[in-house]
Amino acid sequence: MMEPELTRRSLLRILGVGAAATAVGGLTTACNLVGSSDKPSGDKVRIKVMLVPDPTGASQFYREQFDRFEEKNPDIEVQIIENPTDQQVNAIELSFQQGDPPDVFRAQDNGFDRIFDRGWIAPLDQYVTDEFTSRFPEGSLDPATSGLHRDGKLYTLPLVWGKWSVVRFLLVNNTAAKVGGVTTAPKTWEELEQAAAAITRAGGGRTFGFAGLWSKSNLARMFQHTAGPSSIDNGIDLRTGRAAINHPSLAAAVDLLTRMHAAKTMTPGWESWTDASKVHTAFAKGELAMFLAAPYQINEVRKLNPQLDMTIAAVPVPAAGRGGYSGQTASFSPLWSMSAQSKHPEQAWKVMDFLASKDFHRAYYEKFGTLTALESAWQDKAASNADQKAIMDIAAETVRLIPNPVLASKGGKELMSAIRGKQDLQWSEIALPAILRNQPFDRAAADLNAKLDAFIDEQAKAISAKGTPASRADLTFPTWNPLQPFNPSQK
Amino acid sequence: MTSTSTVGPGGTTEQVAPPPQRPPATPRRRRPGTLRRHAWQYVFLAPMLLLFVAFTLWPMVASWWYSFFDWDGVGPATEWVGFANFTEVLTSGRFWHAFRNSFLFSLVAICVEMPLALLVAILLNSRRLRGRNLYRLLLFLPVVTTTAVVGIVFAVLLDPAGGFINELLRSTGLVDSPVTFLSESSALPTVMAIDVWKGFGITLVYWLAALQTVPEDLYEASKVDGANGPQTLRHVTIPVIAPIGVVILLLTFQRSMNPFDLVQAMTQAGPNYATDVVATYIYRYAFNPELNAPRYGFACAAGVVFGVITLVMTALQGPLLRRQYLKGSR
Amino acid sequence: MRRMHLWHLLLIPLCLAWIYPFVWMISTAFKSEREVFLGGLSVLPKEWTLDNFTRAWDTAHFGTYLSNTVVFSVTTVAIVLLVSATSGYALGRGSLPGKKVIVGLLIATMFIPHGYTIIPIFKLVDGLGLNNGLLGAVLATAGPAHVVPILLFMGYFAGMPQELEDAARMDGASYPRIFFRIMLPLAKPVIGTVALFNFMAAWNAFFIPLVFTLGRPELRTLGVGMYSFFGQEATDWGGLAAAATISLLPIIAIFLFLQRTFVEGIAGAVKS
Incomplete structure (x- = not known):
């Protein structure tokens, strides 16, 4: 029942601590409360x-x-x-x-x-x-x-x-891959799929074949770039200026990931990774044998394990042959x-x-x-x-x-900005559920594709109405061949 | 014994009955004097009202206003779109999904965290338990642990590939294949459980406070009557602390509506939006650095819709809670 | 008596598991960068290092940030206390016309989500010309109605015996005098409670201090500084853990000090 006494004492104590702390910190920072106009020294x-x-x-x-x-x-x-x-x-x-x-x-x-x-x-x-x-x-x-x-x-x-921000690699931890009998870096999607399965099987729940970070749907993009026009990143085929979410190259990339996820040859829980450190750690420790990497990730892995026996290879392409390249839109x-x-x-x-x-x-x-x-x-x-x-x-x-509508015309810039800003129309919204739930991608893709096309038409009108002429032509580069480097003077 | 010390833990409940203020009849007639009589009270209210108008009311009203614009948050809002933002919010499946998740967070906090914390509080309230202050501190630590760190630790602990918890489950033979705690289907319950873990200490402290109001002699009396533990709990403890319980309920409800930090640190609303809540939904439209142009007007509309619905739901429960509150304090 | 001991068998392991993340944070703060990533979950570092602390201290400017945080938190708490105690007193004692409306309005705004109102608040503080110092951040934090503290004070003051006030008035004490000399000192438990909660919140605050110190990074607080460990490419776990450890110690000390007052504060306010 002596609580009030104790209370008072502890309160005083805390006030004392607070006062002391304020005195120490406060003297230096008190003027920061209102802000002083600090000028650079001298005439600098x-x-x-x-x-x-x-x-x-x-x-x-x-x-x-x-x-x-x-x-x-x-x-x-x-x-x-x-x-x-x-x-x-x-x-x-x-x-x-x-x-x-x-x-x-x-x-x-x-x-x-x-x-x-x-x-x-x-x-x-x-x-x-x-x-x-x-x-x-x-x-x-x-x-x-x-x-x-x-x-x-x-x-x-x-x-x-x-090219630093565009190029992607397949990294192979050779020690981990060897466990599954994989001695050379897979060159095709199919080889990658088999290698991942073999490594996971031999890994006994300790080592897994493949994984990646979904963030910004990069994982599916990296595969799609080897199979078709990379402008599909934004849902558009720049050869025709039309929405291309239903393009076979994208469906194939999504299917590949769907199969690997369903077969559990990817590190369990990969879909919930939000931090790239997770990938680097697993790879450097040998718990993950292969992943698709951006250049900086090579440095990060090296930092963790400078002696790591790893192969840096090109991203595998479809067995049927390369259909596209990683697209650089500007120097x-x-x-x-x-x-x-x-x-x-x-x-x-x-x-x-x-x-x-x-x-x-x-x-x-x-x-x-x-x-x-x-x-x-x-x-x-x-x-x-x-x-x-x-x-x-x-x-x-x-x-x-590759062609870059943002640099090519004002209308193209406005249109691309509208398309990129529309979260609901990005194909990653439907690709990830398809992969995780093992559902077909085609129907949802066709559906979203129609919506994106309608959106482009609607935006072209709206942007033109505001004084910047914009149309499909701003998104169309008919002479572009995804297998050849594009030259802007081509258009 | 402690009639003057106002709050001493020994105060009994019957003292509280009718609040001393409000003399029943007179004040009405003395109109002219009212203002002067209350002058000091208004002076005391002034700072709060000033800040309230400036920092709560005005930003709210401004947000209502912005929600009628297609506006990116910079410069003057000029593009009036009427109710377009609201129709988009109300027809957005993602919004309702986030909305449902927000309420599930509250539901779990209220239906799981509160009762559990009460039980632990009763245990830690026992004077015969040694080291109870240490236990209190330990159970409180998650509350102050930095959320960003919590996100990282649990990601490591729950890792299906070699994470401590899965290793434990597997070595004890409880599961054959690893549990993916943060997969699309189980991420929401997992994050909710961690939210309970993180908020538990606060609710526990609230309940401990509530238990202080139960007079010791009531326990003694109940013991004399030969009541056992659960009976005492039901017939003595709960009736006395019920009114505080209502307040704790409101506090818990308010806190649990906003698990933004934790969700952002654990899953960033993923995978595939499985753990999206209204706060992360709004954040994505208003502050996401990857956007070409933020849709601040739209984010405001989402905030307004959420606020109104929450308010209505609270108001609906209001009379019920009020009755409980009054019943308990009688 | 003996039955009580059995509870320890349950409580000790439970609490150990409960605080594991906290312990992990502290031990990680002492691990080398490589051990953090590759070493797994062991609680004891293989080799102890203070690198993380020096990094946290240097890169995150923790010396400056610490004193900023003290100033920011103490000022915020002081304002919240003053404003909610005076208004709680005005609302709690004596029948004030319009009291129901005010309380109703306060409770109504309690459930409105915050965060997205930051832009109007920013414009307001900017318009007042307070954007160059921490005061802008303090006002933006302390300004929005702190409904719970107000209600706590209100409940607490309402429960105080009328005789106390009457006696003072008989002696000729004025309204403010009664409040500051008699009532407020008696409200220590609520003061402790409100102080603790708001101090914790202010200490860890991120968004508001960030927004209001954009142009003056030397004014930032620990909560903001913590985020410099999250890079675009990788997170510095060790630095983060060290920074979090440094910034948590004061909070824990304060909790230990205020724990008891705190429990009484809530109980006292709500009971009435």
């Missing part, structure tokens, strides 16, 4: 760079690099603002709305276009010199195909090698951009210029093993690294340029 110009500290260790890396930059440019102070990957685009948008945007920021792929469409990105052409252009592989800065230009102007700079993917509202565009450009310098790219390559946009920064070294050589060889073998 402060450039804010908003980036994603990715991959592991990037946080430190960028700071070191910018320290070096500041040494060479004593009049500039670089302030780094880091954001979690998932929040970067939202963060950029909100900071613009707030009227305090970064001068330089990282916005990738769709994220770049989102910001660009709001008119917040500055064109860079006025700063570009011949020396700057000469750093990039020849012709790769052509406005029609660079991927960095919009409406003929340069708006963004790349970080990674163009590069957008990454670094400069704010149109920057008060110090000259200095901001210096930072941009540094981020596209050979030194920076070389340092990035050496730190993370990533092949970067400036080939000359790493080509010599990569040729003598077995993994990186394999990456380059397989990229040359399996990646081809």
Whole structure:
């Protein structure tokens, strides 16, 4: 019954702890409550760079690099603002709305276009010199195909090698594969299926043949790319400009996964993996013998097990023969951009210029093993690294340029943006249930295909009504052959 | 014994009967003085009302407004679409699926977590149990464990290929083939179970608080009458704590409606949307970084529909709960 | 008496299993990166390392974030306490015209989902010019009605004996004086309860502190800093575990301190 007494004491204690903590932390941060207007020291110009500290260790890396930059440019102070990957685009948008945007920021792929469409990105052409252009592989800065230009102007700079984000591999853990008697990397879908079954059977619940991360339906896409036009990623066959969710190549890819899932030759529970670390760990431990990988995943696996005996091979193709390639829509993917509202565009450009310098790219390559946009920064070294050589060889073998309606016309850009934004019409919505429930894909595909076609017609009208002419023609590239590299002048 | 200390755990229930305020007749006639008489009360209410209007009411009203626009959340909303967002929400199978899941989460929290926590609370409330404070702390730890970490640990533990739990099940011969806890068909119950695990400590602490209000002498009396454990529980404990139970029910309901963090950390609403809840549904449309353009107006419409239905459902149960609350406190 | 001991046979294993994820988190914080991924589930690290902590401390700027979090949480809790105690008192004692409407409105908003209202809130705080400091984040966290604390205070104050107030008034004490000198000190259990809950929530908050510190990362809190371990390509489990461990210790300490008050607070408020 003496509770009130105790209460008082413990409460006092807690108040004491709180007060002490506030005193310590508070003294330093109390002014942060209302916000002080902190100015850069002296007459330096402060450039804010908003980036994603990715991959592991990037946080430190960028700071070191910018320290070096500041040494060479004593009049500039670089302030780094880091954001979690998932929040970067939202963060950029909100900071613009707030009227305090970064001068330089990282916005990738769709994220770049989102910001660009709001008119917040500055064109860079006025700063570009011949020396700057000469750093990039020849012709790769052509406005029609660079991927960095919009409406003929340069708006963004790349970080990674163009093929880096497109090329995919089959990784084989040779030790694990040998358990099932598999000694060479499967070359066809059918071989892969058999190999996966054999390894799983011999693995006795410890080792499984195949797995992957479903995220963004990449797993099915990687197979589809070897069997048909890779533009079906977005549900469209760019040869005809029509919806192609019912294309046989997609059905075949989905069926392959359906069969493997039903036969339980894939690691149980693969469908619930949300983190790529899961795949890397299982593979490095030998619990998973094969998976389809993006280049960065090779580095991740190596980090976990540098001695791993693994084969890097091309993604298997259908036994009936190759029907398509991994499609590269542009020379590069957008990454670094400069704010149109920057008060110090000259200095901001210096930072941009540094981020596209050979030194920076070389340092990035050496730190993370990533092949970067400036080939000359790493080509010599990569040729003598077995993994990186394999990456380059397989990229040359399996990646081809394909038409890009986003770059080809304004109407195409608007249409593609509408189609990509419509979650309900993406085929991954029906492909995953078909695979997990062992149901036929065809009927659902035909159904969704009709809906997508109707949506395209409806959007073409709506977009035209708003003043940008858009039609099926913007999605049609009749001369494209998925087995040949596409040249934009073809159309 | 503790009549002045207001809340001492020894306070008895009959004291509580009619609240002391509300003298029955007079105040009506003294209209002119009302405002002045209550002036200080309004002053005390002012900060709350100000913040309430600014940070609860206005954002809500604004969201209602936005839900009539096709708007991506940036700049002024200009594209008025009338009820189009609402028809799309109401006819979206995914939305109703997420809606159903949200309610299942609440149902499990109320029907499983609450009774279980009560039983454990009764056990831990016993003064004769040594180390009960330590047990309380241990059972409370999941509440404060970072959700992101929880997601990772359970993914490892429940892994069908070599995960600890499957190894255990297999070595004891309970199952032949591994259980895929996070497959399309079983992910929802699994995440719900983890939600119960994570929220259990809070509900337990609530119940422990409720049990403090049961006067010791009632237990003594019941023992004298020769009642056994379950009988005491039914005839002494439950009637006394019922009104608090109603409040705990509301608290649990409110908390369990929003398992966003856990779902996002465990499954990201997958596989194949099996664990989608309204919060993740809204998030996908409003904040998903992979979108070309977020559909903020549509997300607002989904939030509004969900809020209205929840409110109506709570309001329907209102009178029932109120009766229970009053009955218990009598 | 002896029967009670049997319960330990059940409780001890149950609790050990119950806190396994927590223990895993702490042990992972001491494991090397490779052991985290390849070593599996063992609780004791093979070789102990402090790398994760140094990484968490450096990359996630935990020194700064920790003091930010203290300021953010303490201020938030202070505002919530003040606002809900005053309004709870105003609503709980004396028949206030319009009380039913206010309480009804509060309870009604309790069930409206939040999160998607962030954009109007952001615009509001931005319009007030509070976006440069933590105060914006504090207001956005403390501002939306904290219905449960208000109801707790309301219930607690309503249950206090009338004589107490009458006696004070007889002595000539004013309304605020009665509240701050007599009533509030008696409400310690509720204060403890509300403080604990809101402190926990503020300490772990992610979305609001993130949104309101976009331009000023040096103002971020631990809850936000935690997410820098989730990369696009891989998650740094060790760093995350270390960061989570650091950030949880204060919470657990506070729970231990406030546990008892807390139980009384709820009981006292609801009983009345």
